[in-house]
Amino acid sequence: MxxxxxxxxxxxxxxxxxxxxxxxxxxxxxxxxxxxxxxxxxxxxxxxxxxSFTEYNILKPPQWIGLGNYIQLLNDDPLFWKSLYNTLYYAVFSLPLGMVVSLVLAMLLNTKIKGLAIYRTIFYMPTIVPAVASSILWMWLLDPQMGIINAALSYIGIKGPAWLVDPAWAKPALILMSLWGVGGSMVIYLAGLQDVPEELYESAELDGATWWPKIWHITLPMISPTIFFNLIMGLIGSFQYFTQAYIMTGGGPMDSTLFYSLHLFNNAFRYYHMGYASAMAWILFIIILAATLLVFKTSARWVYYGGTNQ
Known part of the structure; x- marks a missing residue:
């Protein structure tokens, strides 16, 4: 023992x-x-x-000022609210539009047609183009005098707007440009669509369902986790929109494209207000966190995993 x-x-x-x-x-x-x-x-x-609780300009040691940066942001900085409005405007319009366009493209490329691999490659290629190169390309396309877009509009009798030099059209121009990079989301949607069982569509066809009921009652619920993922990633990316605005407009004209991240960048690396920029970064973090948690909270109503609502 x-x-x-x-x-x-x-x-x-x-x-x-x-x-x-x-x-x-x-x-x-x-x-x-x-x-x-x-x-x-x-x-x-x-x-x-x-x-974020200090006054710090890199050249001198940080000095503790408590909530001074946050109070100044909320009460004494009109560009803070302007940049926040511009960012929300961009997110509200570009995110749904990008999700719809990428989903439609994915559904079209999920069909059995000749040369499908070529079409998929063509639509995905803009995603791998560097942001700087694509920004310069779109500056040329959106040129009010020599741009291809206004030239195409003139052929059908429409006088094109000034786009990036017009405060009323600058943000819509950047939203239009954002559709250039929907290839990444399209590929993710395409992967989700290919996991939808064909038996569900066959059963629906036997019951006389047309294309729209099949999309609404089968496709969208079955790929709702994919939609949820793209929504979260797109939401975070929209609030951090920076590169294209920095290169193409620099925040102009008349601060119409001064997005939050660009305003943060200016304070940090142009004016060297590092403490102030740190406070802006934490406010942005709180905004993104709140928006993400809100989406997560609502996801139980419309996201389905394995055919069951979680």
Missing amino acids: LENTFTERKNTFRENKVVWKNRRTGIMFILPWLIGFAIFSIYPIITSFYY
């Missing part, structure tokens, strides 16, 4: 030793990533939070 107990303990000790050895090996493999994550992610986040 004692011998059996001793043998069991000995085996348990050996097993624990092997488990610890494997665990230690795993930790050693991920240690470089953990160190990099701590240095380049966790430390900047903590530092940014501290700087």
Whole structure:
């Protein structure tokens, strides 16, 4: 009896030793990533939070001012509200439009037609074009005098707007440009569409369903997790819209394209108000977090997993 107990303990000790050895090996493999994550992610986040309560311009040590940056943002900075409005305007119009266009393209490219791989490649290619190159291209396309878009409109008797130099058309121009990059979302939708069982469509056809009831009652519910994913990613990306506005308009004309991230960038790297920019970054984080949580809260009503509402 004692011998059996001793043998069991000995085996348990050996097993624990092997488990610890494997665990230690795993930790050693991920240690470089953990160190990099701590240095380049966790430390900047903590530092940014501290700087948001200070007056800091890089050249001098930070001085603690408490909630001064946040109070100034909310009460004394008209560009803060202007940039927030521009960002919300862009998100409200570009996100639904981009989701609809990418979904329609994915449904069209999910059919069995000749040369399907070529069409998929063509629609996806703009996604891999660098943002700077695509911005310069669209500056040419949207040129009010020499641009192809206004030239095409003139052929059908429509005088094209001034686009990027007109405050009323600058944001719509950037929203139009955003459709250029829907190929990434299109591919994700396409993957979701290919997972929809064909048997559901066949059963619906036997019951006399036409194309729209099949889309509404089968396609959309079955790919609702994919729609949910693209919605979250698109929402976050819309609130962080920066590169195209920075290159194409610089926030103009008349601050009509001064998006929140661009205003934050100007304060941080043009005016060197690092503490002020840090406060802006944390406000943006709170806004994105609140919007994301709201979408998550509503997802239980319309997102389906495995045919059941979660």
